[in-house]
Amino acid sequence: MxxxxxxxxxxxxxxxxxxxxxxxxxxxxxxxxxxxxxxxxxxxxxxxxxxxxxxxxxxxxxxxxxxxxxxxxxxxxxxxxxxxxxxTTEKHYHAICEKCKKVVDVNYPGLGDVEAATEKLTGFKINDHRLEMYGICPDCQKLEEDAI
Structure with missing residues (x-):
């Protein structure tokens, strides 16, 4: 779009x-x-x-x-x-750098099943969810390598 x-x-x-x-x-x-x-x-x-x-x-x-x-x-x-x-116009997730705080969108359709699985396993009626993954981005990884 x-x-x-x-x-x-x-x-x-x-x-x-x-x-x-x-x-x-x-x-x-x-x-x-x-x-x-x-x-x-x-x-x-x-x-x-x-x-x-x-x-x-x-x-x-x-x-x-x-x-x-x-x-x-x-x-x-x-x-x-x-x-x-x-x-946002569609559900997506985020990868967040623990060093520079950069946030990158992650589009992975299979994660949409998490709500249905959670409802089935817990009996909860899930209204929404959010998934964040934390790590070190490629730019910060390179900075760390260069510092060595």
């Missing part, structure tokens, strides 16, 4: 919810779709502040909250006050 198609689709969802499309809102959405870095609200603010000098960090947070409520952005909270935000 192209970036423009994703932006257009998200804009249509906002319009359907009677939400005004401001230039700041559009820019935040576009940045989320383009970045693939799972940015924090501060990352987004720093990237866009030159285009919108009157925009506050609160504006970024409020829009991210709105996008999360509508359902096309997922907040990835790690308990250390560094929530990252992920624009």
């Amino acid at each position: 192209s970036k423009n198609h994703l932006v257009d689709e998200a804009i249509e969802k906002l319009k359907a919810a009677d939400i005004r499309i401001t230039p700041q809102r559009y820019a935040i959405l576009e940045y989320l779709i383009e970045s693939h870095t799972h940015p924090t609200a501060d990352d987004i603010y720093k990237e866009l502040e030159h285009r919108f000098p009157n925009m506050s960090v609160a504006t970024v947070y409020n829009n991210l909250r709105l996008f999360t409520e509508i359902g096309f952005v997922v907040e990835m909270a790690y308990g250390d006050s560094s929530s990252r935000f992920d624009f």
Whole structure:
């Protein structure tokens, strides 16, 4: 799916919810779709502040909250006050570097069966799940090798 198609689709969802499309809102959405870095609200603010000098960090947070409520952005909270935000149109998982904190999407369809298996094994009605794998990314591995 192209970036423009994703932006257009998200804009249509906002319009359907009677939400005004401001230039700041559009820019935040576009940045989320383009970045693939799972940015924090501060990352987004720093990237866009030159285009919108009157925009506050609160504006970024409020829009991210709105996008999360509508359902096309997922907040990835790690308990250390560094929530990252992920624009998503399909279920996926994450590999997270323990050194540089880079987050990479992992698309592995077989993991979708985890909910059904968990329901069968536990009797729970599963509403959602999240899978994160932690390790050292190739860039950090290379840095470690070079340091030796």
